[in-house]
Amino acid sequence: MQGEVTARRAGLVACHVCHLLCRMPRQGPREHAVCPRCGSALHRRKVDSINRTWALLIAAAICYIPANLFPMTVVYALGQSQADTIMSGVIYFLQTGMWPIGLVIFVASVFVPMMKLAILCFLLISVQRRSRWRPLDRTRLYRLTELVGRWSMVDVYVVTLLVAMIKLGVLASIEAGPAAPFFAAVVVLTIFAAESFDPRLIWDNLEDDHVKS
Secondary structure (H helix, E strand, O other), rough: OOOOOOOOOEEEEEEEOOOOEEEEEOOHHHHHHHOOOOEEEOOOOOOOOHHHHHHHHHHHHHHHHHHHHHEEEEEOOEEEEEEEEEEEEHHHHHHHHOOOHHHHHHHHHHHHHHHHHHHHHHHHHHHHOOOOOOOHHHHHHHHHHHHHHHHHHHHHHHHHHHHHOOOOOOEEEEEEEOOOHHHHHHHHHHHHHHHHHHHHHHHOOOOOOOOOO
């Protein structure tokens, strides 16, 4: 990294709103630098990226527990009720031969949220430890969390469709369980956590003139 010219060394910074590449002022208070196109404040790195990402990640991990312990759906049929969690619903689809549906729900509602939490936690720890281990692969992991994160909302969409479709009066009905808002919170919080994390911090650790933003 000694001989390479980076945007930060060249005094350039990308606007977080319109992504215009701007030149930071060499003199004067840099905290008041604004984008000439959209007027947003310019920062070399996302402000408090690590702290905000940790806060969102911890909140998502807390919500993930009741999202899996509480029922996701409650079915009322002929005077009886049956509550199903995410995993019990997956097991039901597998046992009844509808394994494609069970597999989709497991991947989108169990595997993807856990993967996002694990990857973001790993990236945060690696940045704080100033790790130089395979920065390109870590950047790809971050891009993966951005790409697949929103698909974990599939289970909430399924519940919404079932509630809207299965309304048979006294014969049968289905309602969203108490796990639904917690699971939706996990999805939203992990999306915000991925957005608040600045992947450029991974590469900053490779520069000798690393400056904390």
